[in-house]
Amino acid sequence: MNDAAEDLSDLRDMAAGLSQGLSRLYDRHAGVMLRVAFRLLGNRRDAEDLLHDVFLEVWRKADSYDPSRGSVRAWLLLRVRSRAIDRMRTLQLARRLLVAEDDAVPAPVGVVEDRAMAQVDCGTTRTALDRLPPDQKEVVELGYFHGLSCREIAERCQIPVGTVKSRLSAALEKLRRQLVPAMEDA
Numbered sequence: 203m204n205d206a207a208e209d210l211s212d213l214r215d216m217a218a219g220l221s222q223g224l225s226r227l228y229d230r231h232a233g234v235m236l237r238v239a240f241r242l243l244g245n246r247r248d249a250e251d252l253l254h255d256v257f258l259e260v261w262r263k264a265d266s267y268d269p270s271r272g273s274v275r276a277w278l279l280l281r282v283r284s285r286a287i288d289r290m291r292t293l294q295l296a297r298r299l300l301v302a303e304d305d306a307v308p309a310p311v312g313v314v315e316d317r318a319m320a321q322v323d324c325g326t327t328r329t330a331l332d333r334l335p336p337d338q339k340e341v342v343e344l345g346y347f348h349g350l351s352c353r354e355i356a357e358r359c360q361i362p363v364g365t366v367k368s369r370l371s372a373a374l375e376k377l378r379r380q381l382v383p384a385m386e387d388a
Contacts, residue, residue: 205230209274216264224261231275232257235282242286252289255348256281289349330380338373341366 208226215223232253239249239256259281267277331339344350344358352370356363 205275206273210269213264213267213274216261223264224257227260227274227278228257231278234275235278238279238282239286242283243289248289252282252285252349256285259285285349288351288354291351292345292349327381330377333380334373334376338369338376341369342373342377345370 209230212223212227216227235256236249236253239252240246243249243252256278260278267274271277272280331342334342340359341355344355345352350358352363352366355366359366
């Protein structure tokens with residue numbers, strides 16, 4: 203059996219709930235998928251996280267593959283590329299929000315933002331996240347840590363995109379109010 207036929211067989215197995223199909227598909231394609239993710243994201247850990255997320259998505263959506271639109275390999279690589287672009291957009295949005303925050307409130311003279319940010323540890327950030335209402339915490343984690351777009355979050359949570367955006371906006375404002383004093387104290 204050739205790789206294309208094996209890929210189709212493995213997707214059918216996955217759609218039927220058989221994890222062996224996922225394992226075989228992973229063995230054949232994870233290397234190239236990881237290289238593409240790394241090339242796009244520039245960070246090995248982010249690339250590995252993205253690869254994991256893509257394979258989870260493929261597991262859940264194995265039956266959505268349409269052979270008339272291209273090979274399984276092309277479908278997998280397109281998913282990697284799409285998720286990487288979503289993640290880069292999310293990171294760019296986060297940077298824009300930080301820049302907007304900086305533009306709105308002048309930094310105290312002599313305080314370097316990067317130094318303050320470096321001193322705010324992960325524990326402080328995790329504590330701030332844990333204080334968010336569960337619905338807001340969920341959209342932040344899905345968007346910023348899993349790299350999902352607002353549309354994908356809406357689909358996963360079964361809520362309108364506008365609700366995702368309003369929850370995200372409210373959550374980011376609460377996080378700013380909690381973390382800015384922590385950065386100033388650092």
